[in-house]
Amino acid sequence: MSLLEVSGVSVSFDGFKAINNLSFQIGDAEMRAVIGPNGAGKTTFMDIITGKTRPDEGRVIWGEKSKSLLSMSEAQIAREGIGRKFQKPTVFEDQTVHANLLMALKNERGPLSVLFWKPKPDDLARVEALASEIALSDQLARKAGELSHGQKQWLEIGMLLAQDPKLLLVDEPAAGMTPSEREHTTSILVEAAKTRAVVVVEHDMEFIRRLNCRVTVLHEGSVLAEGSLDHVTSDPRVIDVYLGR
Amino acid sequence: MRTWATALLCLLAGLTEASAQDTPIQDILQEHREIILESSRRTIEPAIQAMASSGLPQAQTVLEAWQDKNIWVRTSDGLFFRADPAEGRSYTLTDFDTGAEAGTADKDDLEQIKPNSGIRGLLGTALVQFQLMDPNPANRRSALLSLERRPDPEALVPLRGSLEGEADPAILARKERLVRLLTAAFDPDEPARIEAIRGLEGDTGVDVRATLNPILTTRLQVFEGGIAAEANVARQLRPGSEAFPVAAAYDLLVADGLVPARLDNDTVKSALAANIVDGAVAGIPVADLDTQEARARAYAALVEAGTVQPGITEIEIDDELARFSFAEVYVEPSAAVTDAARDTLRSISTRVGIAQAIDLGLDALSLASIYFLAAIGLAITFGVMGVINMAHGELIMMGAYTGYVTQQLIPNHTASILVAIPLAFAVTFAAGVLLERLVIRHLYNRPLETVLATFGISIALQQLAKNIFGTQARPLTAPSWLDGAWSINDIVSISYIRIAIFVLALMFLALFLFIMKRTRFGLETRAVTQNRRMAGSMGINPDRVNMLTFGLGSGIAGIAGVAIGLYAKVTSELGADYIVQSFMTVVVGGVGNIWGTLFGATMIGFLQKGIEWANPSNTLAAQTYMIIFIIIFIQFRPRGIIALKGRAAGD
Amino acid sequence: MRTSFFARNPSVPIFLVLLAAFTIGVTILGEAYGTGDISTSFTKTLGKTLCLCLIAVALDLVWGYTGILSLGHFAFFGLGGYMIGMWLMYERTRAIVERSLANAPIPPTPQEIVDGIGTQIFGVVGSNEFPVVWAFADSLFLQLLMVVAVPGLLALVFGWLAFRSRVTGVYLSILTQAMTLALALYLFQNDSGLRGNNGLSGLQNLPGLGSVPQSKVSIWFLWASAAALGLGYLLAAWIVSGKFGSVMRGIRDDEARVRFLGYSVEGYKLFVFTLTAMIAGIAGALYYPQAGIVNPAEIAPIASIYLVVWVAIGGRGRLYGAVIGATFVSLVSSWFTGGQAPDIPLGVYTIKWVDWWLIVLGLSFVGVTLFAPKGIGGLVDLWTGRRAPDRHGADLGPDQGSFREREAGE
Structure with missing residues (x-):
């Protein structure tokens, strides 16, 4: 029983096929790395799952009730339990770390309930807990814009976790991080994958090796290979794609 | 008839040998002397007609002089001359027939013919036929232009006559078109007229529509009983329909004096106001008269007392209306003509x-x-x-x-x-x-x-x-x-x-x-x-x-x-x-x-x-x-x- | 972490105290209840300025906090004025008609009175019948309801159409401008039912209070305007201080991110847009009785543009900035264009401020945008030492994304 099932999805921009008959599935509490050269369609793949891009054909089925995600808006999909971290860290720089986490906290999302919402002790405790998980306990009162690059990445991961999603889509979480920061990021993700599905898109093979999970290789918009890292890196087609040009 | 004969004779005479004692112009003038001197728009027509149709070359000069208020009558012998001021109070006279000077006369001996503007208009129309055949093309064009602007039934015959001698092809085309339009608009010969109207089909010119639309002018007419058989009906109107409300129908009858007027609010109010006695009308206090029902009651009481005339009720209005028929009737009496005009206009409107x-x-x-x-x-x-x-x-x-x-x-x-x-x-x-x-x-x-x-x-x-x-x-x-x-x-x-x-x-x-x-x-x-x-x-x-x-x-x-x-x-x-x-x-x-x-x-x-x-x-x-x-x-x-x-x- | 609302928003109590002090001061110096140092007409100007402050606060909510540059909020302001104007004009005309018909020998029927009012009001546009939109003109309660309902409904419909199709940024600004232009052009017609370019007039006379002098009425309106501004400011501060405010600023800075957090951005935008339209309606309903006349020219796009200018000069993204901008620019503008500023003779040419003020305003606006995007309110930061995060030149508006810094690897 899979959590997310993508089957036969294609999308093209002005004749260019960004995704070509792609199929993919992932179960509950599974970690998956997605790799592929530039232009392989990794970001577009995430765009399709999160509702930002509508595919020309194919199906995207979600959860136990097998809902189709294709007719939902981005916000609805997010409320269904799919969280996404962008390639570039996107946190609300004008607001405090605390406010950022509070906004992401899983709660009612409607305008009226948000307007009259007051944080309960539980909520505050959850924010504290998340902050310590992402090593930002000391920074709660600071503006997010003042954080270092790596701290912003963590804050964004923290916001993802605050949403309590069933599926986490993480786009290049380790980009621009120092080695020690990477290590911490790895442990956050591995911890998260114990209770939910995590899809990590990454270039850095070292980072993926440390995640120690199944790997899906994308090439020209479709799945080229799938399996353990050692398995796929020994696949001649994968070597061809990565080194052959 | 005699005029024609005389004119023809004179023309022949003028062509063969223009002798001094032949004075055809003076004859025509003398013949219509009474009405010329009377100078009234209502009666002058025959004189102008006779002059215009005389066929004499001098006729144009006479008409022009007339229009310019330059015809004078010598009181001593009643002859007509052109007179130009000379020395002192004397005028130089010019004979119309010969165009030669005919001596002078004192102002006291002369009486000026002063045509009013109506007559001058008629003279202008009569002159058109001469201008239409004027040797100068510019004059012909301006005559055509004035006819195009103010189409004139009288101009139809001379215009047709002028077609033959026309040398300029552009002017000829204009004349022919104008003939068609004038025929469609005015020709008393109905088949010719219908033919002309039908001939205009598909022509999108503004002048065509300006010619045809007046043919379809209607007016609202009231008939006692049924619609008269001779009326060229555009459409019958039933009172109470959307286009013709009962009120409008009744008002039309009132305007024609066929039925008594309805009671409107103002009439009732002034009647009530005129009959206030001790702060009450027919026993109803004035202060209570701020609803239509109270006013109606008060008025009814006044009617009963015989103080005011009863108003006409709704049912009576219907009865009255039933006695009459209403129709939009074409001003043009001939149904064949209006039908042709309608058909032609319809074909034109598609194209338009x-x-x-x-x-x-x-x-x-x-x-x-x-x-x-x-x-x-x-x-x-x-x-x-x-x-x-x-x-x-x-x-x-x-x-x-x-x-x-x-x-x-x-x-x-x-x-x-x-x-x-x-x-x-x-x-x-x-x-x-x-x-x-x-x-x-x-x-x-x-x-x-x-x-x-x-x-x-x-x-x-x-x-x-x-x-x-x-x-x-x-x-x-x-x-x-x-x-x-x-x-x-x-x-x-x-x-x-x-x-x-x-x-x-x-x-x-x-x-x-x-x-x-x-x-x-x-x-x-x-x-x-x-x-x-x-x-x-x-x-x-x-x-x-x-x-x-x-x-x-x-x-x-x-x-x-x-x-x-x-x-x-x-x-x-x-x-x-x-x-x-x-x-x-x-x-x-x-x-x-x-x-x-x-x-x-x-x-x-x-x-x-x-x-x-x-x-x-x-x-x-x-x-x-x-x-x-x-x-x-x-x-x-x-x-x-x-x-x-x-x-x-x-x- | 959690403290009282006022402690978290120190500007609110300060503002409310200043507003109260201002209102009391004007009352003491005014003609009706005080020394008479402030003339009635200037009291009206001050009262109107308070209304402008209120709509500036509304625009700040929608632009400074949510990032929707609306160039059409004066449409809602004008509509609010029209709604209250209909009642004022109807009732006042009714008094006049009743007085004139009282002398008639036969008392008028209710229908005759209504017809009389119709002739009085619409005679100027060649009609004497009440259009449907005047159906509730005889009810103060219903017209007051329409003061918020009509602008709110227009904003709801327009906003729903615009936000639903994800029109953002400059496109949206132009659409809002088109909306206010369309409304103004519609109202300019004689058959719009609101007296075409004549507008509604005589609004300064309160029905039933003909004996009260304008000096008193003007003070009453000043009080009402101050109360509305105080409440509006409080409401706005409350909204922006909570999580809702967080989401609003989030939408301003990166609406895609907010969407991926599961908030329906469109719903929030629509909520803010509609709410601010209602606030604008209330501000207009208080403004036009003080101005005395409301006509379609008030709704012309340029009015909304000036509103944006005020907020920008005052400092957007902070509520007191909007108030400072509206007060400062509108009062200074009326001082210059009112012919009170002394001309500057330059020998060959005399600078007449009536002619040159707009040029100065336009250029100073360019200057503020270029060199002081925080506006006058930015001065407060210098004083309190508040420091914004380094944005590397990015602005507050919704840009291609948030204020992302360039990544090392990109």
């Missing part, structure tokens, strides 16, 4: 409809080319730089004022326009580059800030123009060869200025395509549009490209200003009047594509004309509806007609 649609299309096209010119600069800057220039309208205004100033310096309109176009381009190009360097350059990546800053500039420039040129409109006159319009027929016509603007718009489309597709600058611009950083790293200077692009967009705005100024007055608000439409054009068309702008302009131009056509009385409402339409249009194509997709869309 088509022609009007073409005309509307041409109008819309020229409006579209103006919007295109106004919007193209905006689209360039928006598409290439992502910058909305709110001062774009003021650049248009600047171009128009440049044209105006040029015209003050160079009086020749052709030369000044030829100078003004490049000058306007240069001025606004410089203004645009200045604007880009000083303001916009600092605001890239902050599009909304650009909107604000350019607002500020727009406000300042508009006020500056007001300070320099004042608030009154300044004329920008087109060269005379652009005056007038190219008329295809009476309906389809387009002014040369609009054609010129259309051509200008096409030229700019071509120029723009050439610059973008065929020049180094265009290549660089496209590169910067697609990926600014990449272009920068390939040795293209994006700053320079932006500056020149902005300059180009502004320069085109300046030329658009000259074009718009040519047919609209130049004011400081000229640009502001076009800016919203320009924005709409860009929004509807989509950003970053010249074809999008073209489609957008075409759509908005046609839409605006279409709405104006559907609701001609209200151009303000047209704009409202158009904006509402655009807001709805955005629902379906949020990024315009031609939208960029995928990564290039930048979202």
Whole structure:
């Protein structure tokens, strides 16, 4: 029983096929790395799952009730339990770390309930807990814009976790991080994958090796290979794609 | 009959041997002496008729002299002469028959014939037949023109007669057409008339419709009992139908004095007011009379007391109406004629409809080319730089004022326009580059800030123009060869200025395509549009490209200003009047594509004309509806007609 | 972490105290209840300025906090004025008609009175019948309801259409401008039912209070305007201080991110847009009785543009900035354009401020945008030492994304 099932999805921009008959599935509490050269369609793949891009054909089925995600808006999909971290860290720089986490906290999302919402002790405790998980306990009162690059990445991961999603889509979480920061990021993700599905898109093979999970290789918009890292890196087609040009 | 015979005899006599004692003109005058002296419009007709139909060469001179109040009668012998003032109180007389001087006479011995304006009109008509055969073509044309303006039943016969001798083919064609029209309108011979009417089928000329429409004039007529059999009925009207309410029908009967008037509110009120006794009317206190029911009761009480006349009730009104029939009746008695006219008009109206649609299309096209010119600069800057220039309208205004100033310096309109176009381009190009360097350059990546800053500039420039040129409109006159319009027929016509603007718009489309597709600058611009950083790293200077692009967009705005100024007055608000439409054009068309702008302009131009056509009385409402339409249009194509997709869309 | 609302928003109590002090001060110095140092007409100007402050606060909510640059909020302001104006004009005309008909020998029927009012009001546009939109003109309660309902409904419909199709940024600004232009052009027609370009007039006379002098009425309106501004400011501060405010700022800075957090951005935008339209309606309903006349020219796009200018100069993204901007610019503008500023003779040319003020305003606006995007309110930061995060030149508006810094690897 899979959590997310993508089957036969294609999308093209002005004749260019960004995704070509792609199929993919992932179960509950599974970690998956997605790799592929530039232009392989990794970001577009995430765009399709999160509702930002509508595919020309194919199906995207979600959860136990097998809902189709294709007719939902981005916000609805997010409320269904799919969280996404962008390639570039996107946190609300004008607001405090605390406010950022509070906004992401899983709660009612409607305008009226948000307007009259007051944080309960539980909520505050959850924010504290998340902050310590992402090593930002000391920074709660600071503006997010003042954080270092790596701290912003963590804050964004923290916001993802605050949403309590069933599926986490993480786009290049380790980009621009120092080695020690990477290590911490790895442990956050591995911890998260114990209770939910995590899809990590990454270039850095070292980072993926440390995640120690199944790997899906994308090439020209479709799945080229799938399996353990050692398995796929020994696949001649994968070597061809990565080194052959 | 005798007149004719005499005239014929005289004519023969005049042709064979014009002897001194033959005085046919004087004879005619003497014959109608009574009515000529009486000089009344009602009775004068036979005299003019006789003179006009005499066929005498001198008749024209007589009629002209008559019209000029230059016929005098010598009281001593009752003879008619032309008289010109001579020395003192004496006048030189001229004999009408011979044209020779006939001595002098004292003023006391002469009496002037003074035709009033009515008679002079009749004389004018009578003269037409002579003018129609005048040897001078100019006179013939002016006679035709006056007939075309004021068609006259009497002119039909002489006009027909003048066809034969006509040598000038153009005038002949005009005469033949006029004969057809006059036949259709006035010929007492019904078959000939119907034939003429049918012959006009499909002719879209305004004069044809002006001829045929009066034939179908109707008037509302009331018949006691049924409709009279001899009436040429256009349509029967039933009181109580939507087109003919009962009240209107009854009022018509009242107006004709056929039935008593209804009781209206005012009558009741004044009757009540006249019968107030001790603060009450018929026992009902005045203070209670503030409802219609109370008033009706009071009035009824007064009727019972016999103080006032009873009013007519609804049922009585119906009864009265049942006694009468109502119909719209043609003034023209012959049904065959009205049928023919109706059929012909119907055939014409189809053609007129088509022609009007073409005309509307041409109008819309020229409006579209103006919007295109106004919007193209905006689209360039928006598409290439992502910058909305709110001062774009003021650049248009600047171009128009440049044209105006040029015209003050160079009086020749052709030369000044030829100078003004490049000058306007240069001025606004410089203004645009200045604007880009000083303001916009600092605001890239902050599009909304650009909107604000350019607002500020727009406000300042508009006020500056007001300070320099004042608030009154300044004329920008087109060269005379652009005056007038190219008329295809009476309906389809387009002014040369609009054609010129259309051509200008096409030229700019071509120029723009050439610059973008065929020049180094265009290549660089496209590169910067697609990926600014990449272009920068390939040795293209994006700053320079932006500056020149902005300059180009502004320069085109300046030329658009000259074009718009040519047919609209130049004011400081000229640009502001076009800016919203320009924005709409860009929004509807989509950003970053010249074809999008073209489609957008075409759509908005046609839409605006279409709405104006559907609701001609209200151009303000047209704009409202158009904006509402655009807001709805955005629902379906949020990024315009031609939208960029995928990564290039930048979202 | 959690403290009282006022402690978290120190500007609110300060503002409310200043507003109260201002109101009391004007009352003491005014003609009706005080020394008479402030003339009635200037009291009206001050009262109107308070209304402008209120709509500036509304615009700040929608632009400074949510990032929607609306160039059409004066449409809602004007509509609010029209709604209250209908009742004022109807009732006042009714009094006049009743007085004139009282002398007639036969007392008028209710229908005759209504007809009389119709002739009085619409005679100027060649009609004498009440259009449907005047159906509730005789009810103060219903017209007051319409003061918020009509602008709110227009904003709801327009906003729903615009936000639903994801029109953002400059496009949206232009659409809002088109909306206010469309409304103004519609109202300019004689058959719009609101007296075409004549507008509604005589609004300064309160029905039933003909004996009260304008000096008192003007003070009453000043009080009402101050109360509305105080409440509006409080409401706005409350909204922006909570999580809702967080989401609003989030939408301003990066609406895609907010969407991926599961918030329906469109719903929030629509809520803010509609709410601020209602606030604008209330501000207009208080403004136009003080101005005495409302006509379609008030709704012309340029009015909304000036509103944006005020907020920008005052400093957007902070409520007191909007108030400072509206007060400062509108009072200074009326001082310059009112002919009170002394002309500057330059020998060959005399600078007449009536002619040159707009140029100065326009250019100073450009200057503020370029050099002081925080506006006058930015001065407060210098004083309190508040420091914004380094944004590397990015602005507050909704840009391509948030204020992302360039990544090292990109």
